[in-house]
Amino acid sequence: MHHETPPLKAWLLLGLLALIWGSSFLLIKKGLLAFSPDQLAAIRIASAGFVLLPFILQRVKTVRARHWLKLISVGLVGSFIPAFLFAFAQTELPSGVTGVLNTFTPLATLIIGVVLFHQRAVAQQWIGVLIGLVGTTLLVTASASGAFEFNRYALLIIAATICYGLNLNLIKHHIHDLSALTITGVSLFLVAPPALAYLLLATPFTSQLATPEQWFSLSAILILGVVGTAMALVIFNTVVKMTDTTFTSSVTYLIPIVALVLGIIDGEPFFIQQALGLGAILGGVWIANKRKRQPFNTQR
Structure with missing residues (x-):
């Protein structure tokens, strides 16, 4: 762990990471113009x-037989399924709200850690969860009239966050002996061929x-996949090595601001x-993680 003040380079990379992940929702919106x-x-x-x-x-050499099924699960739950959920949700949701x-x-x-993986949680963390649920309810029911109008497409995003939560717990409790880059790279590659086959x-x-519009949308999606996943992963790991996971997890608070703006x-x-x-x-996330902060990869 690094206890000294993070260098300027770390702050700049953190800001770049927030811009990349925060803009991914707008890129989805532009991709949906033609596809x-x-x-x-896919x-x-x-x-x-x-x-x-x-x-x-x-890095594949470090993967053992016992890892493969878990890595496929990570690929499906951590990337493949959420990608479809976000895409369908944003046909009816603004990119800022999605972010x-x-x-x-x-x-x-x-x-999920408490319910399925027998993690211990203190009262403060549950208070944070409840506050976060109130905030989620406000977003799910927001409307131009100010009245509470339920938007069922928002449930797709909630389902995606549940997938992410399950994925992070799977990695933490069952694949902790592989590096972050190995887990992400191998798990993504395992689900990439089926996605390409489906697409073609x-x-x-x-x-x-x-048409130019179709090429524009394709460019937006490719940037989303290449920059929003591959480059962001490299930046994330670089910042973790330069500082620590607590500093890097603060990107959680920056992403929605970028998405909304x-x-x-x-x-x-x-x-x-x-x-x-x-x-x-954001208040709920801060309260829930105030005692024991952990890194949360919020967009991949």
């Missing part, structure tokens, strides 16, 4: 999985690259209910 949600998710997973291949060729809802990941991780064989993708710049509405929801979720 269906399932196509977007392109995202395939590009992320294959671009990491050079980084994991040597804020994604912040529920640390709280979902805590709940089950969708009209190859016939959809005829970019959404507003792109013309998305912003309601007082959403501001209250953002404040409650």
Whole structure:
């Protein structure tokens, strides 16, 4: 652990990481202009999985037989399924709201850790969870009229955060003997071929690259997969090595702010209910992790 003040380079990289992960929701929005949600998710997973291949060729040697099924599970729960959930959710949700809802990941991780993995939790952590749930409720029911109108598509994002929470607990409790880059790179590569096969064989993708709009959307999705996953992972691991996991986990608080600001710049509405929801979720995350902070990878 590094106890000295983080260097300027670490702060700059942390800011870059927040920009990359925070902008991923806007990139999804732009990708959906020309492609269906399932196509977007497939392109995202395939590009992320294959671009990491050079980084994991040597690391595959450290993977044992007992790891493979767990790594497939991580690939499915940590990347493949959430990619589809986010894509379908953003057909009816603003990118800024999606970015804020994604912040529920640390709280979902805590709940799953206690319920399924017999982790111990103090009262303070449960208070944080309850406050976060209130914030999530405000976001799920926010509307232009100020009335409470339930948006069922927000449940897809909550389901994605549950997937992330399950994934983080699987890694922590069952694959702790592999490095973060090995886990992410190998697990993504395992689900990349099925995603690519689905894209090429089950969708009209190859016939959809005829207009500038389609190429623009494809570029947005490729940036989402390559930069938002591969580059972000390298930056995340670099910052952890330069400082510690507590410092790096503070990106949790920056991502929704970036997502909301970019959404507003792109013309998305912003309601007082959403501001209250953002404040409650971030407050809940801070309270739940005040005693014992842990790194939470909130977008991958």
